[in-house]
Every structure is written in structure tokens, then in C-alpha cells.
Amino acid sequence: MENSPQYLFLASGVNNGEGFWIVGVKNCDDNILEDKNLLDCHRKELIGKESAKDILLAINLNLNNLLNELRNxxxxxxxPSMGISFDLPLEILENIFDFWLDIYKNQEAWEACLGLLKVRKRIPLTNLIESExxxxxxxxxxxxxxxLHSYVPSSLRIDELNDPMWE
Incomplete structure (x- = not known):
């Protein structure tokens, strides 16, 4: 079946003592928590396969944008060796998951938002918003x-120190 129902999910897990978040897609027959690495399922939506792939793509792009910006x-x-760092709070992941799942229901909004997300990969949208x-x-x-990209960790920034050239 080309567009068979799939579960789009957000779960927490642990692998070799290292915690992580994961957003993924599983067949509706599979129990998400049968995976021995997964601990708890925080979001689970039954949707078509193509829809699940589209939404997962947007969620991952959003998360990559956010993580790259924070690292920069x-x-x-x-x-972590798998999934998304626990350094991102669950609330941030749930907001991103919920936004993309919800906006997908309106095709016009989805296309506009996905386009804006792709622009956001290159530059913040604040200048476009402020410039009218x-x-x-x-x-x-x-x-x-x-x-969705506004999260700032409470942890201090890394201040990289370069070794002096003359030592």
C-alpha cells in the first residue's frame, strides 16, 4: 500500500547510558516502544505514509536549523550517538512537532511555511518580518x-581558547 497509515512519533530513549529524543515514523502494526532503546512516547499520530514523511522532513529541517544556529x-x-540531544527541552520538541503536524492540514499554509522554513535555513526571518x-x-x-527557532539554552556558551602561537 502506497499511502498506508503510519505513526509519526516523538519519543525519548537511552542508548549505552546516553539519553536522546527521536522523531520518527513506524508502521501502524509496530509498537513504538517495542524498540529496546525507547523509553517513553510523548507524541504519536496516525497519518498516511506520504504525509508522515513530509511532516518528518519539516520537523527535522526545523530541528537542524535550531541546533546549527545554537552551535554556531x-x-x-x-x-548523542543517535537521535536528538536531551539538551533540547521536551517542550521545544513538542512545539515543533505540533506546529508542523497542525499546519500540514492546510495545503496553502503548509507550502508557505515549508518555503519560509527553507529560507530560515539560510537567514533569520526577523529582517523580512520587520521590513514589512x-x-x-x-x-x-x-x-x-x-x-520555533528562538530557544536559547540556559547553559553558558563555549568560549574557545586558542593556544598562543609563541608557546
Whole structure:
């Protein structure tokens, strides 16, 4: 079946003593928590296979944008051997998951938001929002997408020290 139902899920897990979050897709027959690495399922939505793949793509792009931006700003964010770092709070992941799942229900909104997310990969949307370049729903969605990228950890930034050349 091409568009057979799938579970899009957000779960927590542990692998070799290292905690992680995971957003993924499983067949509706599979019990998500049968995976010995997974501990708890925080979100689970039964949707079509193609829809699940589309939404998962957007969630992963959103998370990659956020994590890359935090690392570029020298925040200490772990890189677990699998999944997403526990350095991101569950609430942030749930907000991202819920936003993309919800916006997918409106094709016009989905296409606009996905386009804005791809732009956000390269540059923050704040300049477009403040310059009045975006109008109406596009501006509203850009603000929401920018908010999905607004998390800042409470941990201190990494201050890299270079060894002096003369030692």
C-alpha cells in the first residue's frame, strides 16, 4: 500500500547510558516502544505514509536549523550517538512537532511555511518580518517559524581558547 497509515512519533530513549529524543515514523502494526532503546512516547499520530514523511522532513529541517544556529553561537549542545540531544527541552520538541503536524492540514499554509522554513535555513526571518516584506498570513507564519527557532539554552556558551602561537 502506497499511502498506508503510519505513526509519526516523538519519543525519548537511552542508548549505552546516553539519553536522546527521536522523531520518527513506524508502521501502524509496530509498537513504538517495542524498540529496546525507547523509553517513553510523548507524541504519536496516525497519518498516511506520504504525509508522515513530509511532516518528518519539516520537523527535522526545523530541528537542524535550531541546533546549527545554537552551535554556531557556541552554545554547548550535545550530539548523542543517535537521535536528538536531551539538551533540547521536551517542550521545544513538542512545539515543533505540533506546529508542523497542525499546519500540514492546510495545503496553502503548509507550502508557505515549508518555503519560509527553507529560507530560515539560510537567514533569520526577523529582517523580512520587520521590513514589512511579508504581509498577511505569510508574516503570521514567519513569526511562528521564527519563534520555533528562538530557544536559547540556559547553559553558558563555549568560549574557545586558542593556544598562543609563541608557546
Amino acid at each position: 553561537k557556541n552554545y554547548l549542545i550535545g550530539s 516584506s511579508l504581509k498577511g498570513n505569510s508574516k503570521k507564519w514567519a513569526i511562528k517559524i521564527e519563534n
